[in-house]
Amino acid sequence: MSIRMLHTRSKAKTVFVLGGGGNLGAIQVGMLRAALERGIRPDVVVGCSVGAINAAALAADPTPEGARQLQEAWLGVHNDMLCPSSRLSSVRLLTRKARSLTANDGLRNLLRQWLPYHLLEEAAIPVEVVATDLRTGKEHWFATGSVDEAVLASAALPAVFPPVVIDGTPYIDGGVVNNVPISRAVELGATRVVVMHVGNFERPRPEPRRPIDVLLQSFSIARNHRFLAEVGSTPEGVEMIVLPGIDPGRLRYNDFSRSRMLMERAYATSSAFLDASHLVVAGA
Numbered sequence: 001m002s003i004r005m006l007h008t009r010s011k012a013k014t015v016f017v018l019g020g021g022g023n024l025g026a027i028q029v030g031m032l033r034a035a036l037e038r039g040i041r042p043d044v045v046v047g048c049s050v051g052a053i054n055a056a057a058l059a060a061d062p063t064p065e066g067a068r069q070l071q072e073a074w075l076g077v078h079n080d081m082l083c084p085s086s087r088l089s090s091v092r093l094l095t096r097k098a099r100s101l102t103a104n105d106g107l108r109n110l111l112r113q114w115l116p117y118h119l120l121e122e123a124a125i126p127v128e129v130v131a132t133d134l135r136t137g138k139e140h141w142f143a144t145g146s147v148d149e150a151v152l153a154s155a156a157l158p159a160v161f162p163p164v165v166i167d168g169t170p171y172i173d174g175g176v177v178n179n180v181p182i183s184r185a186v187e188l189g190a191t192r193v194v195v196m197h198v199g200n201f202e203r204p205r206p207e208p209r210r211p212i213d214v215l216l217q218s219f220s221i222a223r224n225h226r227f228l229a230e231v232g233s234t235p236e237g238v239e240m241i242v243l244p245g246i247d248p249g250r251l252r253y254n255d256f257s258r259s260r261m262l263m264e265r266a267y268a269t270s271s272a273f274l275d276a277s278h279l280v281v282a283g284a
Contacts, residue, residue, distance in 0.1 A: 015190035016042040016058070019180035019227070020049030020173065021198035022157070024248055026074050026259035028054050030266025031196045031243045033067040038274050040194060044126045046184045048174040051196070052129035052154035053107075056147050057114050059127035071263055073114050077256045104152055104161045111148050120147050128188075129154040130174035130181050134163050139177045141184065142166075179223040182230040182240075192239040197227060200245030241279070243270045 016035075018028055028051065042062055047055030057070050117123055121144045128143045131153035142150035145166075153164035153171035163170035178184070185193045199220070208214045234240040246265045251258060 013043050013190065014041065014192045014194065015185035015188055016045040016055070017180060017182055017185050017193060017195045017197075018045065018047040018051030018055045018058075019195070019197040019199070020051050020155075020175035020223075022050055022253050023251065023256050023259070024198040024262070025050030025054055026256075026262040027198040027246060027248070027266040028196045029067065029071050029074055030263040030268075031270045032058060033064065033071065033263075033267050034270035034274055035194060035243070036062070036064045036067050038271075038279070040274070040279065042125060042194070044128070044185075044188055044190070046128045046130070046181050046188070047154070048130050048179055048181055049155045049157070050198075051180075052151045052174065053111070053114075055127050055129060056111070056120075056123070056151050059123035059125050060116050062125050070114075074256075074259050074263065077110070077259065080254060102160065104156065104164070107155060107161070108148060108152060111151055115147055118147060120144050120150060123147075128184065130178050130184065131156070131164070131171035132174055132176040134170040134172050137177070139174060140169075140171060175223055178226065180227040180230075182227070186235055186238060190238060193234075193241065195231070195240065195242040197242065198245060199224060199227075200242065201247045241277070244273050 016032075021027070032054070042058075045055045045059050045062070047053070054070065057073065058066060060066065061069065120127055120129075120142060126143065127147075128141050129150050130139050130141055131150070132138070133140050142153070149164060149166050152161075153166060154174045156162065156164050156172045158172050158176065161173075163172050165171075174181070180195065180197045182193060182195060208217060231240065231242060246262070246269055248258070248262055
C-alpha cells in the first residue's frame with residue numbers, strides 16, 4: 001500500500017467533522033451517504049470517539065461506495081458486541097477496583113475487520129482523530145501512527161473503556177474536551193466544513209431521578225456547549241454546513257438493534273436538507 005505525502009494536509013479545502021455519540025454513530029453513516037452521493041467529498045476528515053471510528057473507515061474509501069460499505073459494517077454490529085452487559089449492579093460496577101467496566105477487545109476486533117490499513121498515514125485521504133490526555137486534560141491529535149491505537153484512545157469512554165497508553169501517555173475519549181472538533185477543521189485551513197454531529201437535535205431533558213442521571217446530563221451539556229460556541233463563531237471565509245440531526249428516541253448505550261432505522265432516517269433528513277441548500281460542489 002502506498003503512503004500518501006503528509007504535506008497534502010496544507011491543501012485542505014473541504015473537511016468533514018465527525019463528532020462523538022456512541023451507538024448513535026449510525027446516524028453519521030446516513031449523513032455521509034447523503035453528502036457523498038451529492039458530490040460533496042472531503043479533502044480531510046477529522047473525528048472524535050465513534051466519529052473517529054467512522055472517520056478512519058471513511059478515509060479508506062471516501063466515496064459513495066465507501067459509505068455503503070460502512071453502512072453494511074454497522075449492520076453487522078450487535079448488542080453487547082462492543083460493551084457486554086453485566087449482571088453486576090450499577091453501584092458495584094462503578095465502585096469495583098478496575099480502570100473500566102469492560103475491556104476494549106470488542107472494539108479492537110471491530111477495527112481490524114473494518115480498516116484495510118494499519119497506519120493513519122496510509123489512508124486514502126488525511127484523517128485525524130482526537131483523544132484527551134488523562135494527565136494534562138489537554139486534547140491530543142493523532143495524524144500518524146497506529147490507526148487502531150489512535151481510534152481506541154479517541155473512543156475510550158471514561159469508566160466504560162480503559163485508558164489507552166500510547167508512548168507512555170494514557171488517553172481517554174476525545175469527547176471530554178472536543179466532542180465535535182470544528183476548531184481542528186479550521187486549523188487545517190478548511191474553506192468548507194461539513195459537520196456531522198449526532199447530538200444535533202432538540203428535546204426537553206428528562207427530570208433526573210438518580211445522581212448518575214445528573215452526572216450524565218451534565219457531561220452532555222458540557223460537551224454540547226463547545227459545539228454551539230464554535231458554530232456561532234465561524235471564521236470569515238469558512239462555509240459551515242451543519243447537517244441536521246435526528247431524535248433517536250430512548251436508546252440504551254449498547255443497543256445497536258435500531259442502526260438501520262437510524263441510518264435511513266438520517267440519510268433522508270440530510271438528503272432533503274442538502275437538496276434544499278443548493279450547494280455548489282467544487283469541480284461540478
